[in-house]
Amino acid sequence: MWWKRLSEKGFDQAVAHYIGKHPNFSFKKLLGYGAYGRAYLIEDCSSKLFVLKCLRPKHRHHKKTIQKFKQEIHILQQVSLPYVPTIHSTGTIQESPFFIMDYVNGQTFEQLIFEDGAKFTVVQSLAITKQLLEQIIELHNHGIVHRDLRIPNILLVHQQLHIIDFGLATTYQKHIDLSAIENPKRAENHISDLYFVGHFLLFLLYSDYKPSKRKEQAWQQELKLPIEVKDFLERLLWIQDPFNSALEAWQSVPSFTH
Known part of the structure; x- marks a missing residue:
């Protein structure tokens, strides 16, 4: 539906605005999205790239989906392996949980x-x-x-x-x-x-x-x-x-x- 696409586009702008308010990072682009999450490329002041992955806004009030998203965060936080991205921080944007992790350039x-x-x-x-x-x-x-x-x-x-x-x-x-x-x-x-x-x-x-x-x-x-x-x-x-x-x-x- 057109209004859902517009809503997601507006959410992308909200993410860019959120990153813009933090001097340590700059917003680069939307990397892509899946059934549950949207991923964005961001850069810190030393030009190192990271991925911000956020729950899609249409799911932000679905308890089961939120729980699955938080489980992904928990799993990545407890694993420290060189071939798995490391999580650096978590938070929420417009009630949607997100986490920032390493960008794998491959x-x-x-x-x-x-x-x-x-x-x-x-x-x-x-x-x-x-x-x-x-x-x-x-x-x-x-x-x-x-x-x-x-x-x-x-x-x-x-x-x-x-x-x-x-x-x-x-x-x-x-x-x-x-x-x-x-x-x-x-x-x-x-x-x-x-x-x-x-x-x-x-x-x-x-x-x-x-x-x-x-x-x-x-x-x-x-x-x-x-x-x-x-x-x-x-x-x-x-x-x-x-x-x-x-x-x-x-x-x-x-x-x-x-």
Whole structure:
């Protein structure tokens, strides 16, 4: 609706005004927005860049959404890892909570694949996946499940991966009956993150895929992967028996010399 767009534009101006009143920061631009939050690029007096993430104004009176937003803040505050943005301050703007965190200056895998046309071989894809799994193991050891490890939320910075957007993250639940999980994406244990890793790996592998037939087929037929890679993917995607942990998945990443 036109009035909702206008309201959000007015909120962007309110954020710019709020930052303008603080001499330590200057407002740069709107970076983007999702279902629940809007993100802005700001700069401090030493030219260091930060991100201000704020709950969208239409949600500022929704108790459940506010609670989820505050949970993201809590999770980021309790994690101190080099590949996860650090929170520096929190507050409210027009009754909408916000936090200021580090700006990660890199490219998402969505940008790399679909804008830059980057292509990843099987060996490269597995190496990237193994690095991602190393980071997931650390997150799980901190008692956190990300639950949204999609290509827009994983960045590459000088050959190092960074994970952003913890809006759907939750506390890791150790004792979950796998047979009771209806949607692996929403699981509150390793199943969710590994399921997303499986799809992330598929995006990497498809980046170097050249279709030979007009009719679309299942990825198992189209990609023609080594059996070890196919089995590894199917365990991530819950087609075969799933891994018992991110550590087991990391230990099971197939290795090739060429």
